[in-house]
Amino acid sequence: MNVEIIVAIILISYLRVSTLTYDVPERWKKPLKWGFFSALTIAVLDISTLLNSEISKVLSLFLVGGVIYVILRYEELHKGKQLVYAWLPLLLLSLLFEMIEYLFPAFFNRWDDYFTSIIFFAVVWGIAIWIINNKQRKTLEKEKIKALAREQEFKATEEMKIILEQQVAERTSALTAQKEELEKALSDLNATQAQLIHAEKMASLGELTAGIAHEIQNPLNFVNNFSEVSSELLDEMCDEIQKGDMDEVLALVEDIKLNMQKISHHGKRADAIVKGMLMHSRNNPEQKSLTDINALAEEYLRLSYHGLRAKDKSFNATFRIHLDPHLPQIEVVPQDMGRVFLNLINNAFYAVNERAKKSKEEGIDGYSPTVNLSTALYSDNGKGYLVITIGDNGLGIPESIKSKIFQPFFTTKPTGEGTGLGLSLSYDIIKAHGGGLEVISDHGLNPFAPEAHSEGDKQGTVFTITLPYENTTKL
Amino acid sequence: MKVLIVDDERDVEMLFRQKFRKEIKKGSLELVFAFSGAEALTILGDTNPPSVMYMFSDINMPGMSGLELLSKVKDRFPKLKVSMISAYGDKENHDKAMNSGATGFFTKPIDFDTLKREIGILLN
Structure with missing residues (x-):
C-alpha cells in the first residue's frame, strides 16, 4: 500500500x-x-x-x-x-x-x-x-x-420581547376597552340618575294630581256656587227695591259683597294651586324667592292628604297643624322645598296608614292615625332658625335601617311603589339651602304621641327641618 | 225643622245660609253646622232625641270621615235621615254610603235644586 x-x-x-x-x-x-x-x-x-x-x-x-x-x-x-x-x-x-x-x-x-x-x-x-x-x-x-x-x-x-410586546398590546387594548366600557357605564349611570330624578319628580307630581284635582275642584265649586247664589240674591234685591224695603236691600248688598270676596278668595286659592303645580313640574334651573313657609307646608299637607284620599278610599288620618304666625318669609326654592314637604308628609301618612292596617289585622282598637305639622322660629347664639317638624304616630323606623333612610334608592315600600329617592333628594335639597334634616323615630321619642293618641303609646317618627334665617335683627 | 250640615270647609255655612235664605227667614228651616265628625256627634248628642231631623255630611274630611260618621250616627240615632255629599262620585263611596243606611248621595258641586226638592219634601 x-x-x-x-x-x-x-x-x-x-x-x-x-x-x-x-x-x-x-x-x-x-x-x-x-x-x-x-x-x-x-x-x-x-x-x-x-x-x-x-x-x-x-x-x-x-x-x-x-x-x-x-x-x-x-x-x-x-x-x-x-x-x-x-x-x-x-x-x-x-x-x-x-x-x-x-x-x-x-x-x-x-x-x-x-x-x-x-x-x-x-x-x-x-x-x-x-x-x-x-x-x-x-x-x-x-x-x-x-x-x-x-x-x-x-x-x-x-421571541420573549415579541411575546411581551404582544401581551402588553393585548393588555393595553383590554384595558382601553375596559376603560371605554366603564366610561360608557358611568355616562349611562349619569343619564339614568338624571332620568330617575326626573322620574321621581314626575312620580311625586302623579301623587299630587289627585290631590290637586280635589284642591282645585273645591274652590271652583265655591266660585260657581257663590256666583250662582249671588245672582239669585240680585233677583231678590230687585224684588225688594220694587217693594221699597231698603233695609233688606242693604242686607242683600252686604251678602253679595261678602260673596264677591269669597269668589275672589277661592279663585285665588285655585290659582295658587295651579301655579304651585306648574312650579313643581318645571325642570328648568330653579330660583330662590321669598317664600311663606307656613303656606307652602300647609298647601303640600293638603295636597298630600287629598291625593292619598283620592287614591285609597280606605285611607284616613287626622292632621294637626300648629303654625307659628310670626314665622318670617325666607329665601328658598319654593318648588324644591315643596317637594321636601310632600315627601316627608307622604311618608308620614304612609306610616300611619300602614300602622292602621296592621292594627286592624291584629284586631287592636283605639289607634288614631295622626300626622302633625308644626313650624317655629328659634334663635341660638344670635343665629335664627326656622324649624319645621313633620311628626306621625305611624309604625316608626326600625333601628336597623335608620342609618340607610337617606341613602338613594333605599325604600321599604314594595317594588314599583317607591323610587327610594324621596328622602335622599329631600336631604340634598335641605343641605343646598344650608339647613339640616334630622329624624327621631320609633318607640318613645315622639313628642306628639300623648296628644295624638292614648297614653303610653309613643311609637312614631318625627322629621325636623332646620332652615337658617339670616335676618336676625328681628329676633 | 233642624238640618245639620257637616263639612270641613267653613264657607259651606255661608253658602247654605244664602241658598236657603228664604226658608230660614220664614222660620221653616233651621240650619246647624259642624266642621268635623266629632263636632257633629256632639251636636246630635246635645238633646235626646236629637232636635236635628236631617243630616248632610261630606265624606272627605280629615279625622273622622263622613262614612265613619254615618255608621256611628246610624248606630246611635237610627231614625235620623242622613245623606252624603262627596267630591268623589265613585261607585265605591256611593255603595258604602247606601249600605250604611244613607238616604241620599250627592256629588260636589252640589245641585241645590235637587237638594232643595229633597228638603222641600221633608218640610211638607
Whole structure:
C-alpha cells in the first residue's frame, strides 16, 4: 500500500464528516462517496496484490491529486485545506524519493538513511500540523458553540420581547376597552340618575294630581256656587227695591259683597294651586324667592292628604297643624322645598296608614292615625332658625335601617311603589339651602304621641327641618 | 225643622245660609253646622232625641270621615235621615254610603235644586 492512497482515504473521510464549522456540501456528497469507495477499492486491490503496484500507484496519485485539487479549488471544501498542508510535504517527498529510487537506485541506497529521516520529519510535520489544526478547529468550534448559544439566547430574548410586546398590546387594548366600557357605564349611570330624578319628580307630581284635582275642584265649586247664589240674591234685591224695603236691600248688598270676596278668595286659592303645580313640574334651573313657609307646608299637607284620599278610599288620618304666625318669609326654592314637604308628609301618612292596617289585622282598637305639622322660629347664639317638624304616630323606623333612610334608592315600600329617592333628594335639597334634616323615630321619642293618641303609646317618627334665617335683627 | 250640615270647609255655612235664605227667614228651616265628625256627634248628642231631623255630611274630611260618621250616627240615632255629599262620585263611596243606611248621595258641586226638592219634601 502506498502513502497516496492513505492520504486520499484520510482526506475524503475527513471531508465526509460534518462538524459545527463545516457542513458537507450537498453537491459533493455523491462524488465524495464514490471517491471514498474508489480509494478503498484501490487500497484493497493494492494490498491483495491483485493490481499491479505501478498501476495502483498511478491511480492513487490521480485520486489524491484530484482530491487536493478540488479542496484547493472549491471554497466550500475549505475544511480539508489544513489537512492538505499537513500531508502535502509527505506526499511530494515520498513521490520525489520514489522517483529517485526508481531512476538512481545506487544514489538512493547511499543516502537511504537521510531519505528515511526526511520522510520521518515529513510524517512528524504532518502529525504536528494535524494536531495544531485539530486544536484550532476545536477552539473555533467552542467559539462557534458560544456564538450559537449567544445567538440562541438573543433569539429567545427577541421571541420573549415579541411575546411581551404582544401581551402588553393585548393588555393595553383590554384595558382601553375596559376603560371605554366603564366610561360608557358611568355616562349611562349619569343619564339614568338624571332620568330617575326626573322620574321621581314626575312620580311625586302623579301623587299630587289627585290631590290637586280635589284642591282645585273645591274652590271652583265655591266660585260657581257663590256666583250662582249671588245672582239669585240680585233677583231678590230687585224684588225688594220694587217693594221699597231698603233695609233688606242693604242686607242683600252686604251678602253679595261678602260673596264677591269669597269668589275672589277661592279663585285665588285655585290659582295658587295651579301655579304651585306648574312650579313643581318645571325642570328648568330653579330660583330662590321669598317664600311663606307656613303656606307652602300647609298647601303640600293638603295636597298630600287629598291625593292619598283620592287614591285609597280606605285611607284616613287626622292632621294637626300648629303654625307659628310670626314665622318670617325666607329665601328658598319654593318648588324644591315643596317637594321636601310632600315627601316627608307622604311618608308620614304612609306610616300611619300602614300602622292602621296592621292594627286592624291584629284586631287592636283605639289607634288614631295622626300626622302633625308644626313650624317655629328659634334663635341660638344670635343665629335664627326656622324649624319645621313633620311628626306621625305611624309604625316608626326600625333601628336597623335608620342609618340607610337617606341613602338613594333605599325604600321599604314594595317594588314599583317607591323610587327610594324621596328622602335622599329631600336631604340634598335641605343641605343646598344650608339647613339640616334630622329624624327621631320609633318607640318613645315622639313628642306628639300623648296628644295624638292614648297614653303610653309613643311609637312614631318625627322629621325636623332646620332652615337658617339670616335676618336676625328681628329676633 | 233642624238640618245639620257637616263639612270641613267653613264657607259651606255661608253658602247654605244664602241658598236657603228664604226658608230660614220664614222660620221653616233651621240650619246647624259642624266642621268635623266629632263636632257633629256632639251636636246630635246635645238633646235626646236629637232636635236635628236631617243630616248632610261630606265624606272627605280629615279625622273622622263622613262614612265613619254615618255608621256611628246610624248606630246611635237610627231614625235620623242622613245623606252624603262627596267630591268623589265613585261607585265605591256611593255603595258604602247606601249600605250604611244613607238616604241620599250627592256629588260636589252640589245641585241645590235637587237638594232643595229633597228638603222641600221633608218640610211638607
